[in-house]
Amino acid sequence: AQSVAQPEDQVNVAEGNPLTVKCTYSVSGNPYLFWYVQYPNRGLQFLLKYITGDNLVKGSYGFEAEFNKSQTSFHLKKPSALVSDSALYFCAVRAAGTYKYIFGTGTRLKVLA
């Protein structure tokens, strides 16, 4: 069965510091991995994806994520956090050849000025 774990309910980071939001997954076969962001009272917005190729993928707003097959992880990172990055972040996985998406429980990122 597919699953996604986001072990931290909340991550606090000071503005200007690097940030990491963790995600691990379990899926049969090749994974398609995604990060989405949700701002208050809004729908989810796509940030980035890993499908194949380079393990480091770059996305919107300066975010990047590293796919680690051996650790089954796909952590979201940003070198320098902004207060405006404060939001709810979701990791998601879909097994190649399937249509089902599994989302994590979300991590609330709070960037402190």
Add this chain to the structure above:
Amino acid sequence: EAQVTQNPRYLITVTGKKLTVTCSQNMNHEYMSWYRQDPGLGLRQIYYSMNVEATDKGDVPEGYKVSRKEKRNFPLILESPSPNQTSLYFCASRKGTGAYEQYFGPGTRLTVT
């Protein structure tokens, strides 16, 4: 403007009174999906549709029905709503084979009393 729209955005109803939440996309996307978002549980997929007249169950389909008679529309039907269906609902779409990211609607907050 390319978008996914949902109606209504807010709905308060009573147990057992049938309701429909509409979802429409103007991007000619093949794939559409419904999710519910609950605190501590993240997003869970209810139903998805690969194309017109092609639908399948997600992880939490009980108590819901869907139909896909036109490519642009994917309504979610609650035949006999119950309080445990109180939730925030999101519709999403993606282009089809070879496309991976989903585009989300703004959400429908449903309260069943």
